[in-house]
Amino acid sequence: MSWNTVGPDVVAGLFLGAFFALIAVGYSMVYGILRLINFAHGDFYMAAAFVSYSILGAVTLGTRINWGNVVWVGIVTMAAGGVLAVAVERLVYRPMRRAAVLSLMIAALGVSQILENGVLNIPAWGSNYLPFPVTPPTTGFDLAGVHYTWTQLGIVVIALVLIVVTYFVVNHTMLGTAMRAVAQDRAAATLMGINTDRIISLVFFIGGALAGAAAVMASLYYGQINYLMGFSIGLQAFTAAVLGGIGNVAGAAVGGLLLGILESVGTGLFGPQWALLFAFGALVLTLWLRPSGLLGERIGQRV
Amino acid sequence: MTIALSARRGGIAALVAAATWGLASAPAHAASPRAQASGTYLVGVSEPMTGAEAQAGTEIYDGELLAAQRINATGGVLGHKIVLKEEDDACDPQTSVNAANKLVSLGVKAMVGGYCSSAAQPAEPIYARAGIPNIQAAANSTTLTQGGYHNVFLIDPGGNLQAKEAGSFFTKVLKTKRLVIADDQSTYAVNVAQLTAAALKHTSVNVLPIQAVPDTTQDFTAVINTVRSDNAGAVYWTGYFAQAAEFVRQLRAAGLHIPFVTADGSVDPTFIKDAGAAAQGTYATISVLSAFLTGPAARSFDAGYLKEFHSAPGPYSAYGYDGVFALANAAKKAHSLVPARVIAALHHLKFQGLTGAVSFAPNGARVGAHFVVLQVHNGTYRLAPLQP
Numbered sequence: 001m002s003w004n005t006v007g008p009d010v011v012a013g014l015f016l017g018a019f020f021a022l023i024a025v026g027y028s029m030v031y032g033i034l035r036l037i038n039f040a041h042g043d044f045y046m047a048a049a050f051v052s053y054s055i056l057g058a059v060t061l062g063t064r065i066n067w068g069n070v071v072w073v074g075i076v077t078m079a080a081g082g083v084l085a086v087a088v089e090r091l092v093y094r095p096m097r098r099a100a101v102l103s104l105m106i107a108a109l110g111v112s113q114i115l116e117n118g119v120l121n122i123p124a125w126g127s128n129y130l131p132f133p134v135t136p137p138t139t140g141f142d143l144a145g146v147h148y149t150w151t152q153l154g155i156v157v158i159a160l161v162l163i164v165v166t167y168f169v170v171n172h173t174m175l176g177t178a179m180r181a182v183a184q185d186r187a188a189a190t191l192m193g194i195n196t197d198r199i200i201s202l203v204f205f206i207g208g209a210l211a212g213a214a215a216v217m218a219s220l221y222y223g224q225i226n227y228l229m230g231f232s233i234g235l236q237a238f239t240a241a242v243l244g245g246i247g248n249v250a251g252a253a254v255g256g257l258l259l260g261i262l263e264s265v266g267t268g269l270f271g272p273q274w275a276l277l278f279a280f281g282a283l284v285l286t287l288w289l290r291p292s293g294l295l296g297e298r299i300g301q302r303v
Numbered sequence: 304m305t306i307a308l309s310a311r312r313g314g315i316a317a318l319v320a321a322a323t324w325g326l327a328s329a330p331a332h333a334a335s336p337r338a339q340a341s342g343t344y345l346v347g348v349s350e351p352m353t354g355a356e357a358q359a360g361t362e363i364y365d366g367e368l369l370a371a372q373r374i375n376a377t378g379g380v381l382g383h384k385i386v387l388k389e390e391d392d393a394c395d396p397q398t399s400v401n402a403a404n405k406l407v408s409l410g411v412k413a414m415v416g417g418y419c420s421s422a423a424q425p426a427e428p429i430y431a432r433a434g435i436p437n438i439q440a441a442a443n444s445t446t447l448t449q450g451g452y453h454n455v456f457l458i459d460p461g462g463n464l465q466a467k468e469a470g471s472f473f474t475k476v477l478k479t480k481r482l483v484i485a486d487d488q489s490t491y492a493v494n495v496a497q498l499t500a501a502a503l504k505h506t507s508v509n510v511l512p513i514q515a516v517p518d519t520t521q522d523f524t525a526v527i528n529t530v531r532s533d534n535a536g537a538v539y540w541t542g543y544f545a546q547a548a549e550f551v552r553q554l555r556a557a558g559l560h561i562p563f564v565t566a567d568g569s570v571d572p573t574f575i576k577d578a579g580a581a582a583q584g585t586y587a588t589i590s591v592l593s594a595f596l597t598g599p600a601a602r603s604f605d606a607g608y609l610k611e612f613h614s615a616p617g618p619y620s621a622y623g624y625d626g627v628f629a630l631a632n633a634a635k636k637a638h639s640l641v642p643a644r645v646i647a648a649l650h651h652l653k654f655q656g657l658t659g660a661v662s663f664a665p666n667g668a669r670v671g672a673h674f675v676v677l678q679v680h681n682g683t684y685r686l687a688p689l690q691p
Contacts, residue, residue: 005528012524120353127357129545131577138556146531147558222521223552224545224577226355232519267525273488273515275525 005268008146010261015152017260018159021253022214023237024244025163026085026207028252029170031241033183033203036104040088040111041211042234047115048081048212049225050125057133065134074216081212082205089204094197112231119227129226132219155217160253162213166206167249179203183247243283245293254294259283344383344640346371346630347411347435349402349426351418352391355545358573359418362617363440364389367415369607369620370627380631383640392426394419403429411435412642415626418619420444420491427452435642436633436649440626441619443567444494448666454646455667458622458629458658460590460674462491465566466498468674469539469588471691474506476676477562483535485514485526485550487542495541495566511535520546523553531559541566548577555581562586564676570618575679586687587677589618591658604657625656 023045030038056073060066088111096104119125140149170176181189182199190196218233219225236259244255259279266278286294348367351360364387371385379385388411390402399422406414407429413436417423423442430437431452439447443459473479484500486492493515500510511533514526523546530538538554538561540547547569554563565574567589575582604624608616629652634640637648653662660671678687 002529002532004532005525008528009525012522012528015524016522127353129355129548129573129577131579135579138558146528147556149556218521222549223579224548226545228354264525268528271512271514272517272520272526276517
């Protein structure tokens with residue numbers, strides 16, 4: 001066991017955790033409003049990555065990165081992720097609104113398979129690992145003898161900004177109040193004149209858009225995409241949401257960052273073969289001591 | 304997480320396999336009596352056709368198709384035309400077992416294929432029970448020949464030779480002082496990693512603890528932090544190409560420009576494309592590839608492959624090709640398609656394949672091929688200027 005790398009590993013964990021957090025927020029909001037563990041959420045992320053791959057590939061000449069293109073493709077991809085999530089909600093989950101939660105969950109697994117195998121069967125995409133059309137520069141800064149790139153820093157900052165904006169919308173706007181009302185009591189919210197279907201669609205849109213943002217940034221950073229890329233990260237984001245207290249935005253964000261840090265530090269201390277055991281051991285311990293998750297006391301306000 | 308993933312992949316693939324089974328079984332059963340009547344030699348192929356390793360699986364299958372075509376064009380095997388029956392093993396143990404059971408129940412007379420050792424291993428007893436030759440084109444973990452099965456033959460030489468090659472590359476050419484070896488926890492990668500660490504014992508190279516990275520890991524930053532703090536002079540990655548690309552990209556982005564060497568599982572054009580500029584100068588240990596073979600046989604293989612599949616052969620296409628020829632040559636030598644006779648003939652087979660002389664040790668390991676070190680140079684693989 002070596003303690004030398006704990007400092008850099010905490011920083012590394014923030015980079016990793018930023019992706020978990022972005023995806024976890026969407027997971028958590030959908031759970032909050034529908035009590036649905038939307039296992040297709042990781043595949044919204046995957047599908048969005050492929051959309052950004054195709055658009056960016058079409059507008060990029062050579063491999064020189066054009067940040068202007070990345071930004072507008074990022075925004076378009078967020079919209080695409082949101083639209084996909086809304087479409088899935090409208091076509092699959094809404095007709096099942098009165099069905100048992102278990103049926104909804106199975107339907108979510110079905111959607112996940114449809115998305116994965118759909119992408120697999122699109123000739124321009126397929127099963128192979130595809131190189132992302134642009135590569136970010138490796139220029140950056142040194143911190144305690146470790147080199148970090150500006151791209152890494154930018155990713156964490158953008159992720160945090162998006163989460164803070166989402167938090168603000170949910171907790172400090174009329175729309176957010178409506179979301180929380182629907183989460184608490186859908187029937188009462190309807191009686192108060194809230195269009196619950198529209199609010200649920202909006203929650204799905206926000207979740208899908210955040211997954212889209214994570215997809216663009218992760219593809220840019222890791223450099224390749226694949227039709228199975230959503231599964232593992234989706235499961236970890238779900239874990240992060242539970243760790244933080246599923247159902248609220250801040251909990252998902254904290255859970256995501258914490259899970260990233262636990263995995264990184266676990267890798268450094270015990271080796272990568274122990275990292276997940278370490279991280280998930282911490283999860284079990286947390287749930288044991290605090291079944292509602294770290295920030296779970298706000299369960300009454302879940303969205 | 305890894306367990307959950309592989310269980311799920313297996314589960315889903317099993318579902319898919321079950322579904323395709325339902326679709327395919329009726330026509331296949333209906334066709335098989337007719338097929339036998341018209342003199343066909345039904346050969347099973349189990350390969351990753353979906354998932355991360357699908358590219359390599361397809362390339363091997365194409366090599367096998369080309370071999371079958373050529374054999375059939377010159378009269379087939381003892382007057383029987385080779386018909387390949389393909390199943391997807393998804394590089395996954397459970398799916399591979401399903402594929403093997405399906406092929407056996409379809410009545411294949413032999414099996415030629417395989418890329419992932421972890422998928423090949425659990426299928427071994429199934430082919431053994433069926434008593435048919437199990438010719439592995441590219442799966443090459445030494446564990447595959449340790450099961451005591453009489454019917455297993457590896458076209459790709461095992462990890463022992465690769466570990467020896469890697470060992471002398473680090474000691475003699477790179478003169479590495481401290482080495483980090485990392486694998487992806489797959490049977491094949493763990494095997495090469497451990498054999499290499501063993502080969503470097505009592506040498507000038509100090510091998511640091513092996514980093515066993517889950518195959519779902521995309522972020523190597525924490526592993527790279529360990530590489531940096533261990534003051535390693537080189538990295539040897541024994542896993543597959545997709546993670547290799549992510550690893551080396553992040554290594555270079557973190558400002559570490561130490562030699563990055565991979566084992567043969569990472570040799571794939573996809574690695575060069577996905578790693579981008581970071582691929583330049585990286586090394587790989589691999590048994591000699593058709594691209595580096597010269598002579599009329601290799602040229603004819605390249606041309607035939609290009610004509611048929613509109614792309615250059617993949618790194619393991621030639622192994623699939625040699626696998627089908629090994630089977631055909633053994634059957635001809637035995638004057639029989641009876642599986643037991645073909646297995647006996649394979650044990651005494653010797654012919655000149657694309658990948659060198661093909662013959663097998665008593666346990667089925669390939670004898671006659673040798674390893675080289677490649678280097679990525681301007682977007683393609685070339686022989687490294689300095690060979691161990």
